[in-house]
Amino acid sequence: MLFKQLFDPESSTLTYLIADTFSREAALIDPVKSEVEIYKALLNEYGLVLKYSLETHVHADHITGSGILRKELKCKTAVSQACGAKSPDIEIVDWRIFHLGDNESITARTTPGHTQGSVSFLWRDRVFTGDSLLINGCGRTDFQGGDAGALYDSITLKLFSLPDETLVYPGHDYKGYRVSSIGQEKRINPRLAGKTRDEFIELMNNLNLPKPKLIDIAVPANRYCGVDEEDLVQSSEPEMQKPAEVKSKINASQLVAQIKNQIVEISVSDTKNLLEQESVCLIDVREASEYEEGVINGALKIPRGLLEFKIGDEDAVNVVDTKIILFCRSGNRSALAAVSLENMGYKNVMSMAGGYQAWKQS
Numbered sequence: 001m002l003f004k005q006l007f008d009p010e011s012s013t014l015t016y017l018i019a020d021t022f023s024r025e026a027a028l029i030d031p032v033k034s035e036v037e038i039y040k041a042l043l044n045e046y047g048l049v050l051k052y053s054l055e056t057h058v059h060a061d062h063i064t065g066s067g068i069l070r071k072e073l074k075c076k077t078a079v080s081q082a083c084g085a086k087s088p089d090i091e092i093v094d095w096r097i098f099h100l101g102d103n104e105s106i107t108a109r110t111t112p113g114h115t116q117g118s119v120s121f122l123w124r125d126r127v128f129t130g131d132s133l134l135i136n137g138c139g140r141t142d143f144q145g146g147d148a149g150a151l152y153d154s155i156t157l158k159l160f161s162l163p164d165e166t167l168v169y170p171g172h173d174y175k176g177y178r179v180s181s182i183g184q185e186k187r188i189n190p191r192l193a194g195k196t197r198d199e200f201i202e203l204m205n206n207l208n209l210p211k212p213k214l215i216d217i218a219v220p221a222n223r224y225c226g227v228d229e230e231d232l233v234q235s236s237e238p239e240m241q242k243p244a245e246v247k248s249k250i251n252a253s254q255l256v257a258q259i260k261n262q263i264v265e266i267s268v269s270d271t272k273n274l275l276e277q278e279s280v281c282l283i284d285v286r287e288a289s290e291y292e293e294g295v296i297n298g299a300l301k302i303p304r305g306l307l308e309f310k311i312g313d314e315d316a317v318n319v320v321d322t323k324i325i326l327f328c329r330s331g332n333r334s335a336l337a338a339v340s341l342e343n344m345g346y347k348n349v350m351s352m353a354g355g356y357q358a359w360k361q362s
Helices: 033-046 066-073 148-161 182-188 197-204 215-222 229-234 252-260 268-277 288-293 304-313 332-343 355-361
Strands: 002-008 013-019 025-029 049-054 076-080 090-092 097-100 104-110 119-123 126-130 167-170 264-266 281-284 323-327 348-352
Touching: 002 033, 013 033, 013 104, 013 167, 025 097, 033 049, 033 066, 049 066, 049 097, 049 104, 066 076, 076 104, 148 182, 148 197, 167 182, 252 332, 264 268, 268 323, 268 355, 288 355, 304 332, 323 332, 323 355, 332 348, 332 355, 348 355
Parallel strands: 025 049, 049 076, 076 090, 126 167, 264 348, 281 323, 323 348
Antiparallel strands: 002 013, 013 025, 097 104, 104 119, 119 126
16 A cells, blocks of 8 residues: 655645555545646656545635546546535545555545535545544534534544544644544544533634635635536546436536526627627626636626625626626636526626637637
8 A cells, every 4th residue: 555645835735645556546635736746746656546536525725636637637536415516526425435456445434514515534544534623623613514513423423433543634734733543632632622512512603713715716616626617518528427326417518508598698799789788797707817818898807716705896796687798718607607696696697608719709
């Protein structure tokens, strides 16, 4: 077997590489998007094939590297079915086993509380706890469906039922710690040791922590495994589809086709006419890196991942009956964004068919 612990200093995220040295199959737990090249170099160094990219939850403090790893290395992504993720290959359920060759296996245990979809992974004598159980602490419970009582139950009934010798590898550490044990956390974790369930809930409900600085970007992106919706929709790789074993499956192209039947799509020529004749709010939902291709003068620039969070900050769209036209590069992301705005209560939302590519060609 091969085991490596990796650290992203920007988000203080701990990522784990586990591999079966006979089959050369490997898994990464909680990869970070900015560290993907390091992972690829490590895989190449040891001659490994990445089979799985596993997530302990939809993260709020960094963007996952799972989507890029799937696209470039053809691995399968896995996230809990309770996380609200839109595009994983595997939706994790309790006791799901991930095999690496014939010799290694990783078992998922649902440990909700930090988020509704938090999971931990058991491998040999080690447990990878994500944000559910940290060294001398635990994850917060005040956003993403967090529940202090559920977290207490997950830790005390599931994680603390493991042997005391089980090594605890958390998803983050901010003080330079890298590993603990179940026995140590039972005895000295200040949030849990000697605490009743009610005492723990009261403590967690009164932490008054500031929200993670990247939450507005990270959570929307991580629901799509850290890749842009545009890339997701346009990919034709079979790995981008959910496997047959997952119920209620629908691939991204079908999703967008269905959504476009539910919204108002408007042509480039009609968009230009409306802009000339009426008071219309035109919103560019592309990423800043795409502006090199060109921009439309007068359009508000609100990237798709921030749209739901930032649209209310703009004076041009501070009333729900504002006439809004959204556009992206090809018209897929803007269609998805139109549905989101309609769900938020905006009453007059349109998506420009063909996106900026069609505008430029016209």
